[in-house]
Structures are given as C-alpha cells and as structure tokens.
Amino acid sequence: MPIRISYFLFPQRPGKELADFESWTTLYGADSNSASMANGYVLEGVGELLAYKASDYENFLSPRPDFTSSDGWDKDLHAVVRHLVRNRWPFRIHATYDQSANAMLDVFEAVHRAEILAGRAGFTGLRWAFDHGETYIPATIARTKALGGAVAVQARMAYGGEYFLERYGREAASNAPPLRALLNSGMPIGAGTDGTRVASYHPWSSLYWMVSGKTVGGTRIASDENRLSRDEALTLYTRGSAYFSGEQEVKGQLVPGQYADLAVLSDDYFSVGEEAIRGIEAVLTITGGRVVYGADEFSALAPALPALKPDWSPVHHYPGYYKA
Structure with a gap:
C-alpha cells in the first residue's frame, strides 16, 4: 500500500x-x-x-x-x-x-x-x-x-x-x-x-x-x-x-531506525505566511523508502497507477481538488 x-x-x-x-x-x-x-x-x-x-x-x-x-x-x-x-x-x-x-x-x-x-x-x-x-x-x-x-x-x-x-x-x-x-x-x-x-x-x-x-x-x-x-x-x-x-x-x-516515510512540500511550512499554510501540497511522497507520489519536477518519479474506476468518476472531469 x-x-x-x-x-x-x-x-x-x-x-x-x-x-x-x-x-x-x-x-x-x-x-x-x-x-x-x-x-x-x-x-x-x-x-x-x-x-x-x-x-x-x-x-x-x-x-x-x-x-x-x-x-x-x-x-x-x-x-x-x-x-x-x-x-x-x-x-x-x-x-x-x-x-x-x-x-x-x-x-x-x-x-x-x-x-x-x-x-x-x-x-x-x-x-x-x-x-x-x-x-x-x-x-x-x-x-x-x-x-x-x-x-x-x-x-x-x-x-x-x-x-x-x-x-x-x-x-x-x-x-x-x-x-x-x-x-x-x-x-x-x-x-x-x-x-x-x-x-x-x-x-x-x-x-x-x-x-x-x-x-x-x-x-x-x-x-x-x-x-x-x-x-x-x-x-x-x-x-x-x-x-x-x-x-x-x-x-x-525523521531519525535513524524509523520508517523512511517523508513528504517534500511545495512550500516551507515554517516560513510561509499563515494564510498560505492551507495551500501547501506534497510534491513528492515516499513510504518505506519507496516513491509513491510525484508532481511538478518529481513527476517522472511517480509510479504508474491503474486506471481510475468507474469511468464516470468525477476525477475524469474535474481532476484534483479545488485550490483557492
């Protein structure tokens, strides 16, 4: 998973x-x-x-x-x-x-x-x-x-x-x-x-x-x-x-001996303006040392995913989620 x-x-x-x-x-x-x-x-x-x-x-x-x-x-x-x-x-x-x-x-x-x-x-x-x-x-x-x-x-x-x-x-x-x-x-x-x-x-x-x-x-x-x-x-x-x-x-x-789980973020959570926190996204996600998601400059690392079902799923028409 x-x-x-x-x-x-x-x-x-x-x-x-x-x-x-x-x-x-x-x-x-x-x-x-x-x-x-x-x-x-x-x-x-x-x-x-x-x-x-x-x-x-x-x-x-x-x-x-x-x-x-x-x-x-x-x-x-x-x-x-x-x-x-x-x-x-x-x-x-x-x-x-x-x-x-x-x-x-x-x-x-x-x-x-x-x-x-x-x-x-x-x-x-x-x-x-x-x-x-x-x-x-x-x-x-x-x-x-x-x-x-x-x-x-x-x-x-x-x-x-x-x-x-x-x-x-x-x-x-x-x-x-x-x-x-x-x-x-x-x-x-x-x-x-x-x-x-x-x-x-x-x-x-x-x-x-x-x-x-x-x-x-x-x-x-x-x-x-x-x-x-x-x-x-x-x-x-x-x-x-x-x-x-x-x-x-x-x-x-993020310490030795724990799972190699991490996310690279679109912005620095600690320095962006307060209102910008809600807009942060992961551009790279690693679970157990394995890349499971990639976007933007990391898109090439993203694993191939099976086709989304059913065919009428809204994601085929409105991909992603709303961004302010």
Whole structure:
C-alpha cells in the first residue's frame, strides 16, 4: 500500500457490541506493530464507538446529548470496557463534551477499581484515548491522565466553528478544544482531521486551524493562549499521533531506525505566511523508502497507477481538488 493505515474495529450492531468484541478478541490480535510488520495496514484495537447507547455524536446545530439519565448506557459500556481491559485491547472512544467524558470516566474508574481488587492490571499499562474533547476542563484532563489515558483532537472546529460559536458562545469557543491545557498536562496528545467529510484527509487545513485559530471561513475562534506554534502543531500531527497506534518508536520523526516515510512540500511550512499554510501540497511522497507520489519536477518519479474506476468518476472531469 502507498500509505499506512492503523485501524480500529467499530461495532455495527446496536445492542450486540459486546458479542462483536468477544468475537474479535478471539479471532484477531491487537496492538501488534513492530518494525517487521511494516505492511501499512495494522489492527490496533477498537473504537471510537464502544456502545451505541454511550455515544455523544455531536451536531453543533443540536443540543449536546444528556448522560444524566440512565437508559442502560453505563451497563453496556461497563461490560464492553471490562472485556477489553481484561483482554488488553487498546481502545478509543468518542467524547466531544466534558459532561460525556466525565460520565464515561465514572465507568472506566469503576472497572479499574474492580479489576485491581481482583488482582488484575485494570487500566494500568493499557493504551486508551478520548477523541475530540472540545469542551474538556482541567479537572477532566487530570482524571484522564490519572487513568493513563490520552486525547486525540481533530480539526472539527475548523469546519463547524461558527455553529459551535453560535450555540455555546465566544468564551467556550475560544478554548475548544483546550489545546494548550492538553499540551501542558503532559499526557499523550495527537492531532488529525477526523476524516471530516468536507476535507477528508487534508492535513494543512488542520494545521492552519491550530496555528491561526481561524475556521476555514476566516472566523477567528481560538484565543491567543489556545493557539499553537507551527512546531507544536506539526509535532501533534506526527510524533504525537504515532502514539495512538503504538508506533512512536517507528514513525513520526525523521531519525535513524524509523520508517523512511517523508513528504517534500511545495512550500516551507515554517516560513510561509499563515494564510498560505492551507495551500501547501506534497510534491513528492515516499513510504518505506519507496516513491509513491510525484508532481511538478518529481513527476517522472511517480509510479504508474491503474486506471481510475468507474469511468464516470468525477476525477475524469474535474481532476484534483479545488485550490483557492
């Protein structure tokens, strides 16, 4: 494969999540990365949904979900997490809101206490993470760190920031997610796009948002204190995110002993104007020491690709993506 994908299994049958996880932990091995397994497609664990009832899938145009009344979400989540912990499977779980994360932490801590009392490891040494965390407060960050967790943030505010601002106000939006507080906590933090439908895997819009504090529409959202330096943002996107697949020793840095993965860029990320960050492209991409993409002066190095299918694919009529 020309790219590396670390994937997490996502249950598809509401009400039968535990059965799926019991089957998967029997059939497959998780968290199995090593330098000898550089095949680019590795099962890491499960998530980012663990139990359908324990889901806070966000829509900033709608009120946040309410976890105060129990419809069995806590029992479903408890059973799944206990199974994963006992089988030492890494997991990640979607939690946009502080209230959701705290409700989930109540369940996690209960599982951990029970496992420790039974003489088992519980959460100790297990890689797990929250995804998103737009409204997390310092106390929630501290609880997450104390249980050995991590937080992966995404650029959803770059695309939905105006909706968030309208619903929750300027003060909440200025610290959503609390990038500076998360960094200062010292626990593992990574960054990404979340595969947001309007941008797919375009990293430069994400880096632009973290550095500028602006949405792609130009609305300034983040406070000065919550903006990151270019180096900090890039670190979260590379070395920081490698932690979530257990690959921090083999990817994320240009150092001896790590994968020969790199991209030559159209512009210098560290010196171009802030607004130009969004327009950066790769002109040469190397994966495992092999050229997998070339453009401009590197076009001759690009490998031949199979014909794009189907014939009516829009790329045959509108090649590439829109450039401002």
